[in-house]
Amino acid sequence: MSEGRTELEKLGEFNLINHLTKKFIQKNKSTVLGIGDDAAIISMSNNKVKLVSTDLMIEGIHFDLTYMPLKHLGYKAVVINISDILAMNGTAEQITVSIAVSNRFPVEALEELYDGIHKACSIYNIDLVGGDTTSSLSGLSISITVIGTAEKKDVVSRSGAKENDLIITTGDLGAAYMGLQILEREKSIYNTNPKIQPDLDGHDYIIGRQLKPEARNDIILDLKKMNVKPTSMIDISDGLASEIIHLCKSSNVGCNVYDEKIPIDSKTSMTAIDFNLDPTTCALNGGEDYELLFTINQSDFEKVKGNPNMTIIGHITNPNDGIYFIDKSGNQIELKAQGWNHFNE
């Protein structure tokens, strides 16, 4: 955070928006008018559709500012929205960002947050086209709506999986969850004894996955290049188990997913074991990986085979067969979502 502290009331709501958004440059041709009017204007062309998704992040529920730098938070808030558009096989182009903050935050804190938002917008080629800034009685809330585009014929929903399709996940799973465990552990040690410095050594990868996830637009580009259109797709925000269930229920199919196939980084596994957790459980229920989960027709198998970013973890079955996880001993276990149900925490 830069030095000095500017109280929010010094700037006022309109100036604050202007102040925080002045360095955002519009990049997409479809953005006709961005911030500064009652609504943004987005142009359209035939054969294309707009994709819209929204996400609300609440301090104390979705993030903890004890260990989440505001710049990372801004970056992550944008990325998780982009991920939803990618999961439709589309391209994210515009976002609106609304924030509510208490007077606890100086303007400099919001500048940090918007620096992160700006960085994500730059890297992912997104235009910030609107938003709302208001005060809250306590804490910080961030609400982002993302708008994307796709050719009508390219859109992939959750509901197209068919029997015998292959189930693929990108990247590796469970790392963001283990990163969170490390951060929570160090926070609790710090709270007990503030003199002890946090020990994050050797955990860069998993902490990075928690604090600064990326959206897999590379995968969407790869699939286009490989001429593969998934039959269904979803992003893994709430844990693999929860997403598989969503996908199967939306598609009205069953599945077999194999424990031994689930890609887990060795750093994730080692940390899980340190915490007396089963790495597979972390991958299934951990959440926040923002990888893509999709299904393809078996005829596309040769095209994806050997792709280092894609792992086949199972196949789609008849709806009557149920949604099953096959453990390393070959036991069939019915999958139940545990995911991030915030109301149960």
Next chain:
Amino acid sequence: MSEGRTELEKLGEFNLINHLTKKFIQKNKSTVLGIGDDAAIISMSNNKVKLVSTDLMIEGIHFDLTYMPLKHLGYKAVVINISDILAMNGTAEQITVSIAVSNRFPVEALEELYDGIHKACSIYNIDLVGGDTTSSLSGLSISITVIGTAEKKDVVSRSGAKENDLIITTGDLGAAYMGLQILEREKSIYNTNPKIQPDLDGHDYIIGRQLKPEARNDIILDLKKMNVKPTSMIDISDGLASEIIHLCKSSNVGCNVYDEKIPIDSKTSMTAIDFNLDPTTCALNGGEDYELLFTINQSDFEKVKGNPNMTIIGHITNPNDGIYFIDKSGNQIELKAQGWNHFNE
């Protein structure tokens, strides 16, 4: 509220969204896919543009549940978003609704909220296409993003006002603010002595303007019928003074607005006087009227003359002339926005 209390955790996040949105029916041809996937799908056609606007409402800042029924709150939250699309001369078609709630709220409370959202969607022909539902540590937050459509050539921004244009406001102003004063007064009496029943008699109009505002889509239809395209337009959410300043600054013009022309309902004036407030000040700085403020070329004067919903309150001047309010004694006073600056409260 219906009887009984269902704890939020009993339903869980996904079931809660399904539960709250199951009775929403899609009405717009452009809504290809609504709730239930990573993003909604909205179709496009040539010569049209999409309009996007967003609004974040926080309990304790934007609304007080002591006197704001949840059903009204849901209705109002949708209406104020629609108003932003109308202010661009567009038609609102889709919304996403994200809410964060603490466990203080039972499911039945959210049902009330969504009943209001549903009613507004029915009346204004809006499709609910997405959203997010999460818990909060305290209170209720509602974030709505609205998407609208307009012919490219019909869009009216804030920045098109030209010297000599006439300035018009719809409806009457200051009523929502005076409604709020009545509600706040009765709340404070109730807090002092809960045995005293609130005395809202004779204040139906101004309280209705506060609790259940309407968006002026009738005006947009009227303007089309009259073949009048405003040169600039904005909705009056933060008080007339603030909106006039926005409009003049965006258009790089000055203005003269006349005190004696500002439409104020007699019930608003009488209540203002009861509270020792100047009715004009309430109209200028009160906010939440959700009327439309627009400018038209003088050549359109004959078309709007005598329209009971439209009042000419002044005219646009050279930017060097400044933004002026002419009081009833003919004094020129420079207009300064006081509006709803939440950070100053």
